Amino acid sequence: MAQPLMQGLQVTAAGRDLGELHLRIQPTNNTFMVATCHERTTLHLVQLKELVLRKTSYPVATYRTPPPAAVRGFLxxxxxxxxxxxxxxxxxxxxxxHTIHYISVVYRCTQYKGSPDACTNCRRAGYSYDVCPHPKSGLCSRCGDKHDRQDVPSCISSCILCGGQHLTGTGSCKSSGAGAGGMTSPDTELQALREEVKQLRAAFSTSTPTLPPVSLPQSFPTPSHQPPQKKGGLMRAQPNP
Incomplete structure (x- = not known):
């Protein structure tokens, strides 16, 4: 299958020199990966909408993998x-x-760590099922044992990452990166924001604002509470007209 794919890429290139290409076919999910060292070739392959294989045109959807130093965040x-x-x-x-400005609105951005990859075929961590180098083992993806498919709902789940009784990387998995070490999923981040809003509302509803006491400086005269005294003097009376 690799040779027809390579020929199809050359035909779709319409005479362009694609240089040296490396193909990796994933029959599990019906995809293939193309590796190249040239940026120009990468930009051309990303724009492909169809691929010609043995005189038959097939629609394709391309995706460019991020660089090794790339990081992900979620809003x-x-x-x-x-x-x-x-x-x-x-x-x-x-x-x-920390924030993203888009269409006159500022959004809070949080780093997304995700969960480690785990293969349900060989029950090992570090890669997913579609790139497993081992042949199909026939192990149950939930518990890791060999049994009939009708027994799947009754088997006890076993996590590949932490060994807990739950599906791999879900629930309260200690190795999924969504525990106490930090919020790494949108649902956890949303729940934290809601709890923060509730705490602020409770604080404003129960607290009564009070003003701190104000002390006058020593240069100001101290006010007296005694009634003012009348000063002696002459009063001039005006005659009536």
Missing amino acids: SQAYWMGSTLSIFITFAHGPVP
């Missing part, structure tokens, strides 16, 4: 950016900014 409560409340943004390099 919470991003109502004007789509139908979801959280938006993921990939930055070419770190650090992730």
